[in-house]
Amino acid sequence: MTTNTSDTDTAAPRFEQLTLTAVKPHAKNVRRSVGGLVELTDSIKAQGVLQPLVVAPGKKAGTYTLITGHRRAAAAKRAGLKTLPCVVRDDLDTEAKQIEAMLVENLQRSDLDPIEEGDAYQSLLDLNIPYKEIAETTGRAQKTVRERVKVASASELVRNKVIDKQLSLEDAVALEGFADDKEAYERIANYIGTRNFEFVLKQEKTERAFRKEAAKIRAELLAEGVTEYDKDECQRIVDEAAASGIALKWVGPTDDRPADAKPDDLAFYFWAHGSASAISRMRWMRLVPADSPAGNVTNLSDRRPSVDDEADRIARAKLEADLAIAHTVRREHLSKAVTAGEKDLAQSCLVQMIAVRFDEDPDDVDLVAALLSVKPPVWGGDEDDDDRLAKVRERVEQAIERLTINQLAILLRVVERDLADISLKRASSWAWSDSIAWCNELSEKFGYEWTDVEAALVDATKPGKD
Secondary structure: OOOOOOOOOOOOOEEEEEEHHHEEOOOOOOOOOOOOOHHHHHHHHHHOOOOOEEEEEOOOOOOEEEEEOHHHHHHHHHHOOOEEEEEEOOOOOOHHHHHHHHHHHHHHOOOOOHHHHHHHHHHHHHOOOOHHHHHHHHOOOHHHHHHHHHHHOOOHHHHHHHHOOOOOHHHHHHHHOOOOOHHHHHHHHOOOOOOOHHHHHHHHHHHHHHHHHHHHHHHHHHHHOOEEOOHHHHHHHHHHHHHOOOOEEEEEEEOOOOOOOOHHHEEEEEOOOOOOOOOOOEEEEEEEEOOOOOOOOOOHHHHOOOHHHHHHHHHHHHHHHHHHHHHHHHHHHHHHHHHHOOHHHHHHHHHHHHHHHHHHOOHHHHHHHHHOOOOOOOOOOOOOHHHHHHHHHHHHHHHHOOOOHHHHHHHHHHHHOHHHHHHOOOHHHOOOHHHHHHHHHHHHOOOOOOOHHHHHHHHHOOOOOO
């Protein structure tokens, strides 16, 4: 046993065989549960505890606080062991050091889910350990620490969805970004685990970004003296001018601000639906003399659509805005699919790319049949060319579905370049730029060795040859 030094910060760890009753679980174990113990218990019964536990001296003499190895301790107890092999860490003499040690050990083994990790970080924050120090100790970026803490502080619904992997950490962080907007938060949370979650999340992000930009623009324009467009208010301005003997009208809307108009002759408004850009949803109205040729609006009341027309316009605008958001969600999904590069999807995509060519050019069916040595089917006496092609295509499609990704990729390239290859059947075509490019690919990528007759034509196309 190693003798303890007076300086606990530099004391070397020591190995001891401790009684199981002397080792107490840590009150703030970073893992919520020890999980299933059946297999581990059976292993310990057969071979004992092979990896020592890590403990720190407890507050009560003769006791020790478990730092790492809570599962092994629980399984050892079930296995009937009386003692445990332990590494005693006298340097872990504060709660903060103990939590940090538990965190680091579990992070190294990837044993923690994001909620457990966030709870542990919060425990350190509660002990006045700053984010920077937590990040340095655990090897995590400060952003990662902050995100885990934010998600761990979420509602039980969100926490459980993250734990059960029904909600990604990325989406959980995005959801918590709406914690200050109860209505939006609850609306998004209602869609967790559904196909509409990403859509609603993006929808709320779009509107939040729009509202933030619109509020800034609105404040600047109102301070400048520009009116925020309201039909009744703008009609009141026209009526007041008429009562004073001045005939005015509002013209517009226009996408751009009229360059030569005074602020008090302008009004602005935002479309109710659209992109996150407030500028793109902004429209302008201008107050001009009634006899002015500018614009085509002479009376606001003439422009007021019926209730049904207005409802249709709003519904169409909302549908288009929603479709734009859905397009963004789709793009993000496809981006993730590309990044993930799943083998089955890649294979399916390549098969589909080849099959599509059969629709565009039926001759490709025979080409692929020849490349894959697909045996021709037996023809019936009353079958025409379409029947024959359908039978061959069926066999070819079955054959390409059995190919590996590598084989499919090569096959697709060969089919794509078939016209260039056919052109090499004519001596006059070898000088074509596309033929030369295919020749280079054949020799450099496909490793094709030219026969004498071909080599002569290849040589003739080289720069400097007449």
